[in-house]
Amino acid sequence: MTSAQVEKGSEHTSEEGYERGLGSRQVQMIAIGGAIGVGLFLNAGANIAKAGPSLILMYAVAGVIIFFIMRALGELLLYRPVSGSFAEYSREFLGPFFGYFTGWTYWLLWVVTGMAELTAAAIYIHYWFPDVPQWASALGFLVVLFVANLISVKLFGEIEFWFSMIKVTALIGMIVIGLGVLTFGFSAAGDTAAVSNLWAFDGFFPKGIGSSLMTLQGVMFAYLAVELVGVTAGESENPEKTLPKAINTLPWRIGLFYVGALTVILCVVKWTEFAPGVSPFVKAFAMIGIPAGAGIVNFVVLTAALSSCNSGMYSTGRMLRTLADSGEAPKAFNKLSVTKTPALAITVSVLFMGIGVVLNYIVPEKAFGYVVSVATAAGIWTWLMILISHVRYRRAVEAGRLPASSFPAPGGSKGSYVAIVFLLFVTGLIAYDSESRVCLYVMAGWAVALGIGWAVLKARNPQIAERREPEFEKV
Structure with missing residues (x-):
């Protein structure tokens, strides 16, 4: 597909029938907000x-x-x-089965991530209303976000823009206040706040390097959603300009919002004060003693959870429609509503997210841990498919079979090889951990179910197993 074709299809609707209703500022903020979620605000504790x-x-x-x-x-x-x-790229470079498997697995990823975010949001509500059942809060948030996603992609983009704006502004504010505490010593934490807190209590690796490595599975969960910018490609006003800009801002986002924020927090409050199930940001501001500070931070982390759940509804609906368009899901999911949203696909996805409400009713204390591990495993598969597809694409470009992209990765495919090895290492850590390896059993069952589904699809329509030609070969 040439640049001219992309620009032509970008004027009003994409070639897939979607409205290109996501402007540059919305795509940029979705990309920024995608790197800030419950994995940082809650699971970091x-x-x-x-x-x-x-x-x-x-x-x-x-x-x-x-x-x-x-x-x-x-x-x-x-x-x-x-x-x-990435489902389309898996289909093109690895074969139809991998496109099918990746599409459904990414759908699963966001369904269970939505469950995690709903659970986190319900936990945050307990800060103000401890008597409200977790399941009731989770259900209420699910319904509100569902309605918003059905209206239009522009409304989704606006909600996500402001959710992300709140997260970004608050995190910057937290960093500035933390630096103020460290520099000037004000607040209740001023006497004990110091950079030396990073090593003064049993060293930088207080529980050993092995224990630190075991946190990588939780760390990778925190980064889930950064790839969401790829799902917005079909609804971005000018993908050739907005997507590279969004991706190139990733290093400073990670440096500031993850590494920077955690460094400041752990300097202000010694690490031994933090515990599972409590946001380290809420805990830190409670110890600093700023009036209403902890409540404000709790509101911010609540919006972060709702932001991620909102994104989950968006991406699951689009991925189901992609699968339906390829004949790998019921054809009814391919239909768009009058507002150019895949309403039925979103509705079915939200119904599955409702399982999270049930988990919050049955096992509220374990619901978050269960869904986080499954989401991480599904995310690792998705990332591996992106990387392997990229390696295959680069080989095709070097062989002259495919046109070069206008946004080449630095170093070609070398970075992809490094990332593949790293993700396989993290998968090994998950298998080693008795608490998290259950997600691998879930994924094995998921693979069996998808394998059976693929066999049924092939029996009904043998052409589905044929590799699809990319658009530029048809021109």
């Missing part, structure tokens, strides 16, 4: 308890890997910007 200050290093190393993944995705997106994104 448990990881700090496991790894101490060394968690900062884990986020930095994982952040480098995420950048490799996103530059690989960026090169593919500018080669062929489609809403199906």
Whole structure:
């Protein structure tokens, strides 16, 4: 597909029938907000308890890997910007089965991530209303966001823009206040706040390097959603300009919002004060003693959870429609509403997210941990497919079989190889951990179910197993 074709299809609707209703500022903020979610605001508390200050290093190393993944995705997106994104690239470079498997697995990822975010939001509500059942709060948020996603992609983009704006502004404010405490010593935490807190309590690796490495699975969960910018390709006003800009801002986003924020927090409050199930940001501001500070931060982390759930509804609906368009899901999911949204696909996805409400009713204390591990495993598969597709694409470009992308990844496919090895290492850590390896059993069952589904699809329509030609070969 040439640049002219992309521009022509970008004027009002994409070639897939979507309205290109996401402007540059919305795509930029979706990209920024995608890197800030419940994995940082809530799950970081448990990881700090496991790894101490060394968690900062884990986020930095994982952040480098995420950048490799996103530059690989960026090169593919500018080669062929489609809403199906990595599912389409898996289909083209690895075969139809991998496109089918990746599409459904990414759908699963966001369904269970939506469950995690709903659970987190319900936990945050307990800060103000401890008597409200978790399931009731989760259900209320699910319904409100569902209605918003049905109206239009512009409304989704606006909600996500302001949710992300709140997160970004608040995180910057937290960093500035934390630096003020460290520099001037004001607040209740001023006497004990010091950079030396990073090593003064049993060192930088207080529980050993092995324990720090075991947090990588939780760290990778925190980075889930950065690839969401790829799903927006089919509804971006000018993907050739907005997508590279969004991806290139990733290093400073990770450096500031993850590494920077955690460094400041762990300097202000010693790591031994943090515990699982409590946001380290809420805890830190409660100890600083700023009036209403902890309540304000709790509101911010609540919006972060709702933002991610909102994104989950958006992406699951689009991925189901992509699968339906390829004959790998019921044809009814391919229909768009009068507002150019895949309403039925979103509705079915939200019904599955409702399982999270049930989990919050049955096992409220374990619901978050269950869904986080499954989401991480599904995310690793998605990232691996992006990387392997990128390697295959680069080989095709070098052989002269495909046109070069206008946004090549630095170093070609070298970064992709490094990222593949890293993700396989994290998968090994998950298998080693008795608490999290259950997600691999879930994924094995998921693979069996998808394998059976594929066999049924092939029996009904043998042509579905044929490799689809990319658009530029038809021109």
